[in-house]
Amino acid sequence: MVLELHVWGPGFSLPSIDAQCLATIAYFSLLVPKGSWTLVASSDPTISPTQELPALKNGSIWVSRFRNIADYLRQYSNGEWDLDGDLTALEKADSVAFSSFVESRAQVLIDLSLYVTSGNYYNSTSPAYGSILQWPNQWVLPPQLHAAAKARTESLGLSSLDLEAVREQQKREHSTAVTAGRIPQNFIRRPRDTVSSLLGKTPQQHQFRLDALTGDLFGPLEELLGDKTHLLSERGPSSLDCLAVGYLSLALVPELPHAWLRDLMLRKAPRLSQFVERLRRELYGTVNVSDAFANGGNSPLPWRAPERARLATIGSTLLNSLADATPILKDIRMNNRLRETAESADSGLSELESRSLSAYAQAQGRDTLLSIATVVGGLTALAGYMVHVGAFSPQDVGEHKHDEHEASETTIPES
Known part of the structure; x- marks a missing residue:
């Protein structure tokens, strides 16, 4: 049976716009023989029971996430398809x-580069998603991914404000207020810096902040690579090499309006940059978006055109989007997804972590239902009180409608 690897579709001349998908494609390209697998740019996480991509389908079996898929391939092939099989204990x-x-470290930088930096997201990332998504996902998914990336980087203090235009407008409003004397200078709080505002300032002022974020990632990997042909061993690539080329390709390859991440990578880790460029050319080549929708095209990858969305799928997407936009339903659905993820067999969590996360999700669900019951009870009590004091009664409504009816039948005599 031919294995089906479902991924987010091509972007930036890479076979996927997602780092985990790129890492999984690299793993398949190195191990799985041609003719044993197909690559499907479904770009729809709802096809997988875990609502995630990449997702491997083998008959009725679905496996998602890079690490889980690598483990499944090892078991499926009786150890034959295992990049880490020849590693020593220390190398493992x-x-x-x-x-x-x-x-962990590279995902944050990719979030900042492709999503949080406004010029990059609106001019490059969002259009890239639009070219691979079917309607209505092309309008629904990019904002969700954008919001998720902002949430993941919020703790860094660099994503509090996304739009450069809004940031500049805030600065102009503060300047105008100070000039007009409406707000004393010492009462004006300076907004937190964002990636966009950092990029607009001179390198001497804030370069060290971006240097610290990128140096924490590129420095150890550059040292680990050294003069070797691969990160861990001269004997050949490992799963770590797949992850590195998957994540770092999205730092190095995309042509962006603000290519600060690529510039810092080239400067801080020249050997690592050459390694990623060499490996991604060997494994991916140069990919056109049309290759993914033409059953292969001119690509060396085994593309299979995704199926067109059915009417039922489109309706489900619209209903889910509406539910996620409704505050109470959004909380309920989020808690349900969190609980399902915690209880999933391929969640990657330990038994203790799974139980703890599941219990947390159930507690959050109970709190949400209690809040709903409290609001409904309060509104019911308020309506009962109004009826009791005579501020509102069904009889008043009937009399009011009767008076309106009589007034409508009254005619003005002609003069």
């Missing part, structure tokens, strides 16, 4: 540690 330990390191 380094692989686990650095894989978590890359996934």
Whole structure:
């Protein structure tokens, strides 16, 4: 049976716009023989039971996330398809540690570069999604991904404000208020810096902040690579190499209006940059968006055109979007998704973590239902009180309608 790998579609001349999908494609390209798998740019996470991409389908079996898919391939092939099979115990330990390191540190920088930086998101990232998504997902998913990226980076203090235009408008309003004397200078609080505002200032003022974020990622990887052909071993690539090329390709390859992440990577980690560029050319080549929708096209990757969205799928997407935009329903759905993720067999969580997260989601759900019951009870009590004091009664409504009816039948005599 041919394995189906469902991913977010191409972008920036790469076979996917998502780092986990790129890492999984690299893993398949290195291990799985041609003819044994197809690559589907479905770009729709709802096709997977876990609502995530990448997702591997083998008959009725679905597996999502890079690490889970790699584990499944090893079991499915009886150990034949395992990039880490020849690693020593020390190399395997380094692989686990650095894989978590890359996934956490690199994702933050990609979020800042492709989504939080306004010029990059509106001029490059959002149009890239529009070219691979079917209606209505092309209007629904990019804002959701944008908001998720802002939420993931909020703790850094660099994503409090997304739009450059709004930031500049705030500055003009504060300047005008100070000039007019309406607000004393010492009472005006300076807004938190954002990536966009950082990029608009001189490097001497704030370059060290971006240097610290990028240096924490690129420095250790540059040192780990050294003069080797791969990150862990001269013997060949490992799963860590796949993750590195997946995440760092999105830092190095995209042509963006504000290419600050690529510039810093080239300057801070020249050997690592050459390694990523070499490996991504070997594994991906140069991908056109049309390749993913033409059953292969001129790409070396085994593309299979995704199916057109059915009417039922479109209706479900619209209803889900409406539900996620409704405050109470949004909270209920979010808690349900969190609980399902915690209880999923391929969640990647330990048994203790799964139980704790599930209990938290259930408690949040109960709190939401209690809030709803409190509001409904309060409104009911208010209506009962108004009826009791005579401020409102069904009889008043009937008399009011009767008076309106009589007034409508009254005619003005002709003079």
